[in-house]
Amino acid sequence: MGVSGVPSPNKLLAALPPEIYERLQPHLDLVPLELGASVYEAGGKQPYVYFPADSIVSLLYVMKDGASAEIAVVGNEGLVGIALFMGGETTPSRAVVQSAGDAFRLSSKIMKQEFEYGGPLLHLLLRYTQALITQMAQTAVCNRHHSVEQQLCRWLLLSADRLPTNELTMTQELIANMLGVRREGVTEAAGKLQEAGLIHYSRGRITIVNRLKLEKRVCECYAVVKKEFDRLLPDQIAI
Amino acid sequence: MGVSGVPSPNKLLAALPPEIYERLQPHLDLVPLELGASVYEAGGKQPYVYFPADSIVSLLYVMKDGASAEIAVVGNEGLVGIALFMGGETTPSRAVVQSAGDAFRLSSKIMKQEFEYGGPLLHLLLRYTQALITQMAQTAVCNRHHSVEQQLCRWLLLSADRLPTNELTMTQELIANMLGVRREGVTEAAGKLQEAGLIHYSRGRITIVNRLKLEKRVCECYAVVKKEFDRLLPDQIAI
DNA sequence: AACGCTCTGTGCGCTACCGAACGGTCGGGA
DNA sequence: TCCCGACCGTTCGGTAGCGCACAGAGCGTT
Structure with a gap:
């Protein structure tokens, strides 16, 4: 929660047209994410997607020998769980809470339904995904x-x-x-x-x-x- | 062209349902890609997308000082130009021909139209995009x-x-x-x-x-x- | 046959980063 | 108040990769 007592908004949710947001709203739960907690495990199915409010989640790849590297980072500008609507359901990387805080949780089922409708939500999520892709690419270059x-x-x-x-x-x-x-x-x-x-x-x-x-x-x-x-x-x- | 005289198929195109492929087919041109040629420049608009047949295209980021790094590689399993349907139109990276050969060229307009229809083509392209994301992520780790x-x-x-x-x-x-x-x-x-x-x-x-x-x-x-x-x-x- | 260009091999000093070990310090709990 | 565990600082030898410079080797051209 922000100082005001109102949760910091998630920008993706905030960017949705009102009628779509209202449709999702009943299914959004504000849940706390604790530092170090694993939001997704590599290769694991995802019952929920998360829209961070004031929390930050790292997408992390962990190698067999235990060495790790961050792929990208997700905060209130995005969502954790793009693999859901991209069609693969799972990814080879983990998602770990890097900074404790709250996130809006949405069931994968609802998320997928809305995505399949097409329209503004689909385009918004895809544009976000492209931004995320840029972040990953630049991480590779920087590394x-x-x-x-x-x-x-x-x-x-x-x-x-x-x-x-x-x-x-x-x-x-x-x-x-x-x-x-x-x-x-x-x-x-x-x-x-x-x-x-x-x-x-x-x-x-x-x-x-x-x-x-x-x-x-x-x-x-x-x-x-x-x-x-x-x-x-x-x-x-x-x- | 392969030894048979028939172009090596592009797997994405081959995976499309026949009726969709037939709709696209009149708009597909087999064009040669020369070694070192630039398919896209960073930040530039894309009049076409390319489905490599026997060519290979590298997605390359070039820094201000001239140093470069490959982000991902695209061959006959994919297509060059995902930014088109992801909504951003452009990307900060270049696409350079790494191995000369042919590619099926499709106008961005047609591609976008088909994508907007939704259905199998959309889902196929998104799954491919997720695979590409994995490649980028792993490149970052490997680097x-x-x-x-x-x-x-x-x-x-x-x-x-x-x-x-x-x-x-x-x-x-x-x-x-x-x-x-x-x-x-x-x-x-x-x-x-x-x-x-x-x-x-x-x-x-x-x-x-x-x-x-x-x-x-x-x-x-x-x-x-x-x-x-x-x-x-x-x-x-x-x- | 000689030239010239492109591509590959090699050597050398330098730096950033690694792996391991250990000492110091801060802060909260018994 | 003291102690313990978590966190940070430092040191030291080792190494992978860099920048630079130059030497050979293959191949086409004239």
Whole structure:
């Protein structure tokens, strides 16, 4: 819940035409997502899809040897569970709560029904999916070419964009898991960023102090993704 | 064209119900794609979509400094131009011909019309898109965690799967561009693979000598992607 | 036959990141 | 108040990949 006591809206839901939203509304449940909880397991069927309100969910691939890497991140701009309407039902990656908060839960059955109707909801979800695809593509590029520090900046900005506050609860260990690097690498990079006055952190609590400077230090990947999200999903959407 | 003189079929087109295929057929043109040609530029509108027959197209992101990385690869199992029906029209990445050959070209207008009808074609294209998403995700993971040699194996297998022969025309320089690594890195990795009798190459011509051994040396990423394609797009498709 | 271009091989110093180990510090619970 | 566990900092040797520079090798051209 936001400070107002009203849940932060989910932008996708908010962008739906009123009559569709009203049809879905009775089936939407606001549920809490706890830090570290698994929303979906790799290869598992999905009884629900989730529209994060003030929570953030990471799409994470975990390899056989336990190493992991974040594929993409979903906040109040999107939904978790695109495989449902894309037709595959499952995916090889997990969905893990990266920042605790609430999400609107909708039964897969209802979601699929509405999608099959076609029309605005279908087009909205597909545009969101394309934005997500861009994020994945850019993650691949970033993984190939950019330093841990740059990737950390990107990750912090992506997270901050999806939160109502500029403070995130996240240990360096967990960030390392998301980025698929060593915990020490994060310690070092985060140390530099704190040194430079961009962030402040202590014991699993990170505050973004100077967002502008952070945006100057990040690689181009962040802007590419953000621009594409803005293009595909403008805030005041006209379908 | 294949040896028979008949173009190698595109699997997506082949999977369409006959009446839909017949509707599209008059609008399909078999066109040659030349090595290195750009099918789409980043951010550019798309007058056509392409269903590769015996050609291969790479989705490539090129950064401001000129460095590049392959996002995914499209052969006769898919189509180039998903952004058209996903709603965004454009993407931030380029599409470059990685292996010369033919492709069926279809006007974007017709494609979009058919997609909007809904039904089997829509579902088929969305399932393909999900498979493509898996490939991108796995590329991100592979870029993070695996050696140049492993990635080269993955790349060779992905290419071989999409070609009628086991010989590919491709300089090490170009492979390096796709993988986003140095040319020398490819030279070294390819040297090891040749040493071990898995491949043979000379002056821009690579032959896969022992596919089984190649599959033993590749990282898990290849199998994950292949399995997902087979699951989502079985050869004898029943929509 | 000689040239020239493209492609491949190799060597060298450099840096970022890894793996492992360990010490310090903060904060909450008994 | 003390202690323990979670979190963070640091160090050190090892290595994969980078950037650069140049040397050979194959192949077509004139």
